[in-house]
Amino acid sequence: MFQLLDPAGRLRNGAKPPLDDEFVLEGLRWMMLSRAIDARATGLQRQGRLGVFSPVLGQEASVVGSAMALDPTRDWLVPQYRELPAMLMHGYPLHKHLLSKDGVVMTYFGEGASSEGDFHEACNLAGVVKAPVVFFLQNNNWAISTPRQLQSSAGSLAERAAGYGMPGVQVDGNDLLAVNQVSREAVARARAGEGPSLIEAITYRMSFHNTTDNPSKYQDPAELEAARARDPIRRVQAYLKGRGMWDEKREQEFEQAISEEIEAAIVKAQKAPLPNRSQIFDNVFAELTPRQAAQRRELLGEG
Amino acid sequence: MPEMNIIEAIRDALTMEMTRDERVIVLGLDVGRLGGVFRTTDGLQQRFGKDRVVDTPLAEAVIIGSAIGLAISGMVPVAEIQFLGFTHQAFHQMGAQLGRFRYRSRGRYPLPVTVRAPMGGGTKTPEFHPDAIEAQFVQYPALKIVLPSNPYDAKGMLLQAIRDPDPVLFIEPERLYRKGRAEVPAEDYTVPFGKARIVREGKDVTLVAWSAAVEVCERAAEQLSGEGVQATVIDLRTLVPLDEETLVKSVESTGRCVVVHEAPLSAGFGAEIVATLQENAFFSLDAPIARVASYDTPYPPASLESHWLPSPDRVVKRVRKLLSA
Numbered sequence: 001m002f003q004l005l006d007p008a009g010r011l012r013n014g015a016k017p018p019l020d021d022e023f024v025l026e027g028l029r030w031m032m033l034s035r036a037i038d039a040r041a042t043g044l045q046r047q048g049r050l051g052v053f054s055p056v057l058g059q060e061a062s063v064v065g066s067a068m069a070l071d072p073t074r075d076w077l078v079p080q081y082r083e084l085p086a087m088l089m090h091g092y093p094l095h096k097h098l099l100s101k102d103g104v105v106m107t108y109f110g111e112g113a114s115s116e117g118d119f120h121e122a123c124n125l126a127g128v129v130k131a132p133v134v135f136f137l138q139n140n141n142w143a144i145s146t147p148r149q150l151q152s153s154a155g156s157l158a159e160r161a162a163g164y165g166m167p168g169v170q171v172d173g174n175d176l177l178a179v180n181q182v183s184r185e186a187v188a189r190a191r192a193g194e195g196p197s198l199i200e201a202i203t204y205r206m207s208f209h210n211t212t213d214n215p216s217k218y219q220d221p222a223e224l225e226a227a228r229a230r231d232p233i234r235r236v237q238a239y240l241k242g243r244g245m246w247d248e249k250r251e252q253e254f255e256q257a258i259s260e261e262i263e264a265a266i267v268k269a270q271k272a273p274l275p276n277r278s279q280i281f282d283n284v285f286a287e288l289t290p291r292q293a294a295q296r297r298e299l300l301g302e303g
Numbered sequence: 304m305p306e307m308n309i310i311e312a313i314r315d316a317l318t319m320e321m322t323r324d325e326r327v328i329v330l331g332l333d334v335g336r337l338g339g340v341f342r343t344t345d346g347l348q349q350r351f352g353k354d355r356v357v358d359t360p361l362a363e364a365v366i367i368g369s370a371i372g373l374a375i376s377g378m379v380p381v382a383e384i385q386f387l388g389f390t391h392q393a394f395h396q397m398g399a400q401l402g403r404f405r406y407r408s409r410g411r412y413p414l415p416v417t418v419r420a421p422m423g424g425g426t427k428t429p430e431f432h433p434d435a436i437e438a439q440f441v442q443y444p445a446l447k448i449v450l451p452s453n454p455y456d457a458k459g460m461l462l463q464a465i466r467d468p469d470p471v472l473f474i475e476p477e478r479l480y481r482k483g484r485a486e487v488p489a490e491d492y493t494v495p496f497g498k499a500r501i502v503r504e505g506k507d508v509t510l511v512a513w514s515a516a517v518e519v520c521e522r523a524a525e526q527l528s529g530e531g532v533q534a535t536v537i538d539l540r541t542l543v544p545l546d547e548e549t550l551v552k553s554v555e556s557t558g559r560c561v562v563v564h565e566a567p568l569s570a571g572f573g574a575e576i577v578a579t580l581q582e583n584a585f586f587s588l589d590a591p592i593a594r595v596a597s598y599d600t601p602y603p604p605a606s607l608e609s610h611w612l613p614s615p616d617r618v619v620k621r622v623r624k625l626l627s628a
Contacts, residue, residue: 125359
């Protein structure tokens with residue numbers, strides 16, 4: 001498993017800092033924002049003010065490190081539902097460009113989804129046509145209650161890449177620097193026309209699958225404790241502290257700014273008008289069928 | 304005017320549209336070097352190149368998935384699935400993905416994708432191949448479902464499908480692929496969706512069908528005519544959108560209706576037609592609306608399929624029963 005920072009935030013084997021400190025600080029800001037949103041959104045859900053929500057908690061380095069390897073002017077981000085900071089970073093969806101000749105696609109999924117047939121079909125085709133894709137597998141150990149070892153007897157999910165004629169790499173998903181480095185390499189390879197790659201980021205879901213879930217029914221508390229010791233945010237903070245770029249004051253400043261940003265977003269969301277019921281029929285087709293048009297009239301009491 | 308069978312009409316439409324619009328690309332299993340298992344894409348790869356006529360791995364879900372991605376990036380894909388029965392392996396990509404992108408993206412990503420697949424029995428293919436599962440797709444309301452039954456419609460409806468701004472499932476009548484040639488204009492024309500075709504008009508009963516079952520109804524009508532019974536035959540052409548107006552008008556005038564389809568009876572699209580007519584033409588009916596369909600069993604062995612599929616004989620018998628009611 002590729003790693004640059006150990007869990008205490010020290011560079012391994014005396015490696016040189018691979019990224020400049022401002023870039024790492026920017027990554028940390030996205031990670032801290034993500035975690036603060038998780039807490040606030042979970043609270044709002046518990047108050048009945050927000051629908052079902054899936055937190056990113058524990059996977060911030062994996063999501064942020066990979067998304068920061070993309071070029072928003074030409075690349076495509078194809079997330080699932082646990083990549084909120086990536087979507088905030090680049091806008092959702094990343095779509096400012098059509099038919100960009102050297103654009104790269106990064107797509108996210110979990111180890112559970114990698115048991116689906118579509119994962120195999122997509123990797124296989126991408127290998128055959130040398131598609132410029134980065135398959136970013138976030139192995140967070142849990143597909144709701146189903147643990148990693150019930151998904152596959154393969155020792156490493158990254159090894160599956162060999163079957164598709166593409167490189168596969170396992171990376172410490174709680175190490176922002178390592179995730180960013182392997183992601184950059186995969187993006188560069190795709191951009192150069194050398195085809196797809198598979199990245200397996202080993203991370204851990206430190207919260208529930210979503211707000212309807214109850215991990216105490218299936219999760220060993222000791223395992224969660226062990227994961228907390230590998231917290232990706234603390235690791236980056238410790239690293240930056242070692243470089244003289246982080247202290248308590250800076251942490252408070254970050255937290256304060258993030259909190260204000262979230263509160264402003266909540267106020268904005270609360271002010272947004274509720275959708276009109278007629279919107280149920282918007283964007284079904286370019287033009288509604290006569291039957292859909294009649295149903296729309298019925299809904300609106302026009303018929 | 305040139306004469307073409309359905310295969311040739313489809314190839315003509317593909318050639319015409321690929322020439323006119325360079326965003327149009329064809330993808331699927333065996334579509335390139337072989338020209339498709341039914342040769343509908345024969346010669347296209349030589350003419351338009353491997354980047355526009357793409358041989359894919361044997362993987363239906365990713366054929367549709369790739370078409371979605373290509374459409375998002377600005378192409379106009381025509382995906383081929385070798386048999387409609389094989390779309391089971393791509394069902395989630397067709398309904399839950401292909402049929403939802405415009406809606407999900409609030410209009411940002413319309414998907415002008417055409418999925419072509421032949422359907423139906425009568426050619427002694429093994430199981431899976433002939434399954435008539437068109438009604439299953441109707442439950443995904445953002446797919447257009449169109450089924451030409453003759454060469455003229457095959458060309459005009461395929462051109463319409465490729466130019467349609469939304470996803471279209473274009474189902475071809477396998478049994479009729481090479482059943483004779485008919486006049487097909489050499490020039491560009493389209494057949495609009497949602498307009499049924501009145502194949503023949505008679506005052507006694509309305510026979511409603513789509514795809515290869517239209518031909519069954521035509522033969523039944525011919526037979527009935529010899530018995531002095533005049534049948535109207537309606538080729539629905541498209542299930543989504545549905546031409547309710549033509550259906551209702553015809554049944555109001557004949558007072559009797561038999562719906563004929565190759566899918567098993569229960570929950571087939573015939574049930575939808577019956578419900579629609581019951582709501583809109585009830586007081587014009589002289590007899591209950593009847594259905595002639597395949598039986599509610601798995602597709603039988605080839606040696607038994609002629610007993611299982613709706614036949615002109617079964618249609619004629621049902622009409623006689625309605626008339627004696």
